Amino acid sequence: MDTHHLPRLHARARRLTRSPQDAEDLCHEVCLAILEREATGGRIDRPLPYMMTALRHAAANRARSVAHETLMEIDFEPQVEDATLACLCAEVLTKLDTLPKSDRALLQRVAFEGVTPSELAEEMGVPVGTIMSRLARARTRLRNVLGITSVF
Known part of the structure:
Protein backbone atom coordinates (compact mmCIF):
# COMPACT_ATOMS: atom_id res chain seq x y z
CA MET A 1 0.00 0.00 0.00
CA GLU A 73 -34.18 5.09 19.49
CA ILE A 74 -36.62 7.91 18.80
CA ASP A 75 -36.89 10.33 21.67
CA PHE A 76 -40.14 12.27 21.37
CA GLU A 77 -39.10 14.97 23.81
CA PRO A 78 -37.70 17.94 21.87
CA GLN A 79 -34.23 19.00 22.86
CA VAL A 80 -33.03 22.59 23.02
CA GLU A 81 -30.01 21.87 20.82
CA ASP A 82 -32.31 20.32 18.19
CA ALA A 83 -34.40 23.50 18.07
CA THR A 84 -31.28 25.66 17.88
CA LEU A 85 -29.88 23.56 15.07
CA ALA A 86 -33.20 23.72 13.21
CA CYS A 87 -33.21 27.52 13.51
CA LEU A 88 -29.62 27.72 12.28
CA CYS A 89 -30.41 25.47 9.33
CA ALA A 90 -33.44 27.57 8.44
CA GLU A 91 -31.31 30.72 8.61
CA VAL A 92 -28.64 29.19 6.37
CA LEU A 93 -31.26 28.13 3.82
CA THR A 94 -32.82 31.60 3.86
CA LYS A 95 -29.45 33.34 3.46
CA LEU A 96 -28.46 30.89 0.73
CA ASP A 97 -31.28 32.33 -1.38
CA THR A 98 -29.67 35.78 -1.18
CA LEU A 99 -26.45 34.62 -2.86
CA PRO A 100 -25.86 35.05 -6.58
CA LYS A 101 -27.47 32.27 -8.60
CA SER A 102 -24.13 30.73 -9.64
CA ASP A 103 -22.89 30.53 -6.02
CA ARG A 104 -26.20 29.16 -4.79
CA ALA A 105 -26.32 26.50 -7.51
CA LEU A 106 -22.75 25.41 -6.86
CA LEU A 107 -23.24 25.13 -3.09
CA GLN A 108 -26.54 23.28 -3.50
CA ARG A 109 -25.04 20.77 -5.91
CA VAL A 110 -22.19 19.98 -3.54
CA ALA A 111 -24.02 20.20 -0.19
CA PHE A 112 -27.45 18.80 -1.03
CA GLU A 113 -26.92 16.61 -4.07
CA GLY A 114 -23.52 15.23 -3.02
CA VAL A 115 -21.86 16.03 -6.35
CA THR A 116 -18.08 16.12 -5.99
CA PRO A 117 -16.02 19.05 -7.26
CA SER A 118 -14.31 16.75 -9.78
CA GLU A 119 -17.70 15.64 -11.11
CA LEU A 120 -18.76 19.28 -11.40
CA ALA A 121 -15.52 20.16 -13.18
CA GLU A 122 -16.05 17.40 -15.70
CA GLU A 123 -19.70 18.37 -16.16
CA MET A 124 -18.84 22.05 -16.66
CA GLY A 125 -15.70 21.44 -18.70
CA VAL A 126 -13.39 23.40 -16.39
CA PRO A 127 -10.42 22.39 -14.22
CA VAL A 128 -11.11 21.07 -10.73
CA GLY A 129 -9.10 23.96 -9.29
CA THR A 130 -11.57 26.39 -10.83
CA ILE A 131 -14.47 24.63 -9.14
CA MET A 132 -12.61 24.59 -5.82
CA SER A 133 -11.93 28.34 -6.10
CA ARG A 134 -15.56 29.05 -6.94
CA LEU A 135 -16.69 26.92 -4.00
CA ALA A 136 -14.32 28.73 -1.64
CA ARG A 137 -15.61 32.11 -2.78
CA ALA A 138 -19.24 30.97 -2.50
CA ARG A 139 -18.67 29.64 1.02
CA THR A 140 -16.96 32.90 1.99
CA ARG A 141 -19.92 34.90 0.67
CA LEU A 142 -22.33 32.67 2.61
CA ARG A 143 -20.30 33.10 5.80
CA ASN A 144 -20.31 36.88 5.27
CA VAL A 145 -24.07 36.93 4.75
CA LEU A 146 -24.51 34.83 7.90
CA GLY A 147 -22.14 37.08 9.85
CA ILE A 148 -19.72 34.28 10.66
CA THR A 149 -16.29 35.77 11.22
CA SER A 150 -14.18 32.66 11.69
CA VAL A 151 -14.25 29.01 10.78
CA PHE A 152 -13.32 26.81 13.74
Whole structure:
Protein backbone atom coordinates (compact mmCIF):
# COMPACT_ATOMS: atom_id res chain seq x y z
CA MET A 1 0.00 0.00 0.00
CA ASP A 2 1.24 3.46 -0.94
CA THR A 3 1.51 5.37 2.37
CA HIS A 4 2.41 8.87 1.16
CA HIS A 5 -1.29 9.63 0.60
CA LEU A 6 -2.21 8.89 4.23
CA PRO A 7 -1.94 12.51 5.47
CA ARG A 8 -4.47 13.62 2.84
CA LEU A 9 -6.68 10.65 3.69
CA HIS A 10 -6.60 11.60 7.39
CA ALA A 11 -7.34 15.25 6.63
CA ARG A 12 -10.32 14.34 4.45
CA ALA A 13 -11.60 11.84 7.03
CA ARG A 14 -11.43 14.54 9.71
CA ARG A 15 -13.59 16.83 7.55
CA LEU A 16 -16.13 14.05 7.03
CA THR A 17 -16.53 13.16 10.70
CA ARG A 18 -17.27 14.84 14.00
CA SER A 19 -14.40 13.43 16.02
CA PRO A 20 -10.76 12.43 15.57
CA GLN A 21 -11.63 8.89 16.67
CA ASP A 22 -14.27 8.52 13.96
CA ALA A 23 -11.82 9.89 11.39
CA GLU A 24 -9.21 7.39 12.50
CA ASP A 25 -11.75 4.54 12.27
CA LEU A 26 -12.67 5.57 8.72
CA CYS A 27 -9.01 5.69 7.70
CA HIS A 28 -8.49 2.21 9.12
CA GLU A 29 -11.50 0.90 7.18
CA VAL A 30 -10.15 2.35 3.93
CA CYS A 31 -6.63 1.05 4.51
CA LEU A 32 -8.01 -2.38 5.35
CA ALA A 33 -10.11 -2.40 2.18
CA ILE A 34 -7.05 -1.48 0.10
CA LEU A 35 -4.92 -4.16 1.72
CA GLU A 36 -7.65 -6.75 1.17
CA ARG A 37 -7.94 -5.75 -2.48
CA GLU A 38 -4.18 -5.96 -2.97
CA ALA A 39 -4.07 -9.35 -1.17
CA THR A 40 -6.59 -10.78 -3.62
CA GLY A 41 -4.57 -9.57 -6.60
CA GLY A 42 -6.66 -6.47 -7.29
CA ARG A 43 -4.77 -3.60 -8.84
CA ILE A 44 -5.35 0.05 -8.02
CA ASP A 45 -4.09 2.28 -10.81
CA ARG A 46 -4.84 5.62 -9.13
CA PRO A 47 -4.51 5.14 -5.36
CA LEU A 48 -5.45 8.64 -4.17
CA PRO A 49 -8.81 8.87 -6.00
CA TYR A 50 -9.53 5.28 -4.98
CA MET A 51 -8.78 6.09 -1.33
CA MET A 52 -10.91 9.23 -1.35
CA THR A 53 -13.84 7.45 -2.99
CA ALA A 54 -13.56 4.54 -0.55
CA LEU A 55 -13.43 7.04 2.32
CA ARG A 56 -16.53 8.87 1.09
CA HIS A 57 -18.41 5.58 0.75
CA ALA A 58 -17.31 4.41 4.21
CA ALA A 59 -18.44 7.71 5.74
CA ALA A 60 -21.80 7.50 3.96
CA ASN A 61 -22.30 3.90 5.10
CA ARG A 62 -21.45 4.87 8.65
CA ALA A 63 -23.85 7.84 8.54
CA ARG A 64 -26.63 5.61 7.22
CA SER A 65 -26.09 3.07 9.97
CA VAL A 66 -26.03 5.79 12.65
CA ALA A 67 -29.21 7.30 11.19
CA HIS A 68 -30.86 3.88 11.23
CA GLU A 69 -29.83 3.32 14.86
CA THR A 70 -31.09 6.79 15.76
CA LEU A 71 -34.46 6.06 14.18
CA MET A 72 -34.71 2.98 16.34
CA GLU A 73 -34.18 5.09 19.49
CA ILE A 74 -36.62 7.91 18.80
CA ASP A 75 -36.89 10.33 21.67
CA PHE A 76 -40.14 12.27 21.37
CA GLU A 77 -39.10 14.97 23.81
CA PRO A 78 -37.70 17.94 21.87
CA GLN A 79 -34.23 19.00 22.86
CA VAL A 80 -33.03 22.59 23.02
CA GLU A 81 -30.01 21.87 20.82
CA ASP A 82 -32.31 20.32 18.19
CA ALA A 83 -34.40 23.50 18.07
CA THR A 84 -31.28 25.66 17.88
CA LEU A 85 -29.88 23.56 15.07
CA ALA A 86 -33.20 23.72 13.21
CA CYS A 87 -33.21 27.52 13.51
CA LEU A 88 -29.62 27.72 12.28
CA CYS A 89 -30.41 25.47 9.33
CA ALA A 90 -33.44 27.57 8.44
CA GLU A 91 -31.31 30.72 8.61
CA VAL A 92 -28.64 29.19 6.37
CA LEU A 93 -31.26 28.13 3.82
CA THR A 94 -32.82 31.60 3.86
CA LYS A 95 -29.45 33.34 3.46
CA LEU A 96 -28.46 30.89 0.73
CA ASP A 97 -31.28 32.33 -1.38
CA THR A 98 -29.67 35.78 -1.18
CA LEU A 99 -26.45 34.62 -2.86
CA PRO A 100 -25.86 35.05 -6.58
CA LYS A 101 -27.47 32.27 -8.60
CA SER A 102 -24.13 30.73 -9.64
CA ASP A 103 -22.89 30.53 -6.02
CA ARG A 104 -26.20 29.16 -4.79
CA ALA A 105 -26.32 26.50 -7.51
CA LEU A 106 -22.75 25.41 -6.86
CA LEU A 107 -23.24 25.13 -3.09
CA GLN A 108 -26.54 23.28 -3.50
CA ARG A 109 -25.04 20.77 -5.91
CA VAL A 110 -22.19 19.98 -3.54
CA ALA A 111 -24.02 20.20 -0.19
CA PHE A 112 -27.45 18.80 -1.03
CA GLU A 113 -26.92 16.61 -4.07
CA GLY A 114 -23.52 15.23 -3.02
CA VAL A 115 -21.86 16.03 -6.35
CA THR A 116 -18.08 16.12 -5.99
CA PRO A 117 -16.02 19.05 -7.26
CA SER A 118 -14.31 16.75 -9.78
CA GLU A 119 -17.70 15.64 -11.11
CA LEU A 120 -18.76 19.28 -11.40
CA ALA A 121 -15.52 20.16 -13.18
CA GLU A 122 -16.05 17.40 -15.70
CA GLU A 123 -19.70 18.37 -16.16
CA MET A 124 -18.84 22.05 -16.66
CA GLY A 125 -15.70 21.44 -18.70
CA VAL A 126 -13.39 23.40 -16.39
CA PRO A 127 -10.42 22.39 -14.22
CA VAL A 128 -11.11 21.07 -10.73
CA GLY A 129 -9.10 23.96 -9.29
CA THR A 130 -11.57 26.39 -10.83
CA ILE A 131 -14.47 24.63 -9.14
CA MET A 132 -12.61 24.59 -5.82
CA SER A 133 -11.93 28.34 -6.10
CA ARG A 134 -15.56 29.05 -6.94
CA LEU A 135 -16.69 26.92 -4.00
CA ALA A 136 -14.32 28.73 -1.64
CA ARG A 137 -15.61 32.11 -2.78
CA ALA A 138 -19.24 30.97 -2.50
CA ARG A 139 -18.67 29.64 1.02
CA THR A 140 -16.96 32.90 1.99
CA ARG A 141 -19.92 34.90 0.67
CA LEU A 142 -22.33 32.67 2.61
CA ARG A 143 -20.30 33.10 5.80
CA ASN A 144 -20.31 36.88 5.27
CA VAL A 145 -24.07 36.93 4.75
CA LEU A 146 -24.51 34.83 7.90
CA GLY A 147 -22.14 37.08 9.85
CA ILE A 148 -19.72 34.28 10.66
CA THR A 149 -16.29 35.77 11.22
CA SER A 150 -14.18 32.66 11.69
CA VAL A 151 -14.25 29.01 10.78
CA PHE A 152 -13.32 26.81 13.74
